[in-house]
Amino acid sequence: MAEHQEFICVTCPMGCAIQAVIEDGELKEIEGEACRRGIDWVRQELSDPRRMLTTTVQVEGGVLPLVPVRSRDALPKDEILPVAALLRHVVLQAPVKEGQIVVADVLSTGVDIIASRDLDANEERGLGHPDV
């Protein structure tokens, strides 16, 4: 049975609306993608939908109480909420470096969670403390 399905590609801000015809889980026809990456997007959505995760983890002794983190690559969509819940309980020690691994191979997905900015320790500099 051929089935019509609409996808919105999120690979870039264009957000193309892509009309696809799918038969037995296979992509048969595709229309509306402005570039090739749209085809990859639909294939990925059909076989193994993935999303980037960006969130924060707590930091002790830093100039801010939190540091932003991200998944190095996209995670399986169904793992987004469980990984986010796990990261709510992670606590790092300052200083933190951009790119530092926060959790390796999170929930056995093969994807690392990394820090997405530098965060100095509190005594290093008075970021957030204007009177220092």
Next chain:
Amino acid sequence: MGKQGIYPGPSGGEGGYDVAVIGAGPAGLAVACAAREAGAQRVLVIERNTEPGGILPQCIHNGFGLRIFDSDLTGPEYAMRWIARAEALDVEILLDTMVLTMDGAGRLTATNGRQGLIDIEARAIVAGMGCRERPLGALAIPGARPAGVYTAGTAQRLVNMDGYMPGERTVILGSGDIGMIMARRMTLEGAQVVAMVEALPYIGGLRRNLVQCVRDFGIPLYLSTTIVEVRGRERVEAVVIADVDPDAHSGPGGRLPTKAGSERELACDTLLLSVGLIPENELSRMAGVALDPLTGGPLVDERLQTNVPGVFAAGNVLHVYDLVDDVTESALRAGRYAAEYTGPDEAPSSTVAVRAGENVRHVVPQRLHADMAEAHIQFRARTPIEAPTRAIVRIDDQVVATRRLRYARPSEMVTVPLGPEVRPRLADAREVSVHLLSVEEEDTKRG
């Protein structure tokens, strides 16, 4: 962010700075880098926050830098790259310092806790103050003003930088990008997003955010719906929503008209507002900079210079951008032009006004010099056209540039470049106008 010392204060005297920039957001940083690269010796950026980066340190999501760096960066990562570049170019950044006045003759006063009042002189000044969010007061929603009402950007700062959750059950009014991004953010932090409510029949932000921030998490989205009442005495307890009636006249105080009997209550403890951004132009007004009522930002020429000679504008202070890459690109141009500015006796050439034509809400720049070298005409659609569309630039009745688009949406800015080849036409033109026409409509018109 990153490693920066406390920057040396501006050392007045010595004829001051070549270029002074107000605000160290992505616009201010790019202006400063480009000005240095174009030969300006002394470039100063003044920033009221304790770290540079503008709004970016709180925008922890990805989606930044796809065009400029060809990689999908988070806001803090994008900011760190520009901060490093500014440092490498010996840009002076004065943090934790608020600019208080701008006089239109190259003078600023600023203040910080270390130096008290500081006078700053510069040949060219670039406004890079960004924008602020529209508050609830601007919306004419009746009801008390209980705790638990935040603008989406304020909530973003609380959640992403201060580690404070505004509430457990949230309703979001408006479907701009910040609102959608906060819908996902609150969900990831374990809160429930009860609904997103949008008065227009279409979403305000990018469609990619609709997918990855709203639909992915099954958050209900009510289009053509608005909030008519906020309930709760001390803390928000519920909001009342109702269907917008497109045929009726607006109610008292500019309230949106709604269909009688369509009201229903949504229980919640928090209301986030994502109902628009307003360019931050208090200082511009002080300096006598003329503003465009349509954009809320300064009226500028193709060099992004305001009506006040030597005062330029870049980034969200000029008009609200949706993509940081566009902010950076236009700010790089503004920085170059500011560095090239030699003083008020630069021979003025005549200008031609640029008008927002068919289905165009507003356009920047609002005037072009007849002897211009290049211009980037940027504008937004008034209403969405979900079909192939042609962007058209005319000088008087002559079409001088077109760009074919797959569609035109108010949430996505369109840029059409013009080159020196249009100069002969500009010389004695009455006006330049920009239009967005669906290809079909245009064909019918042509007959």
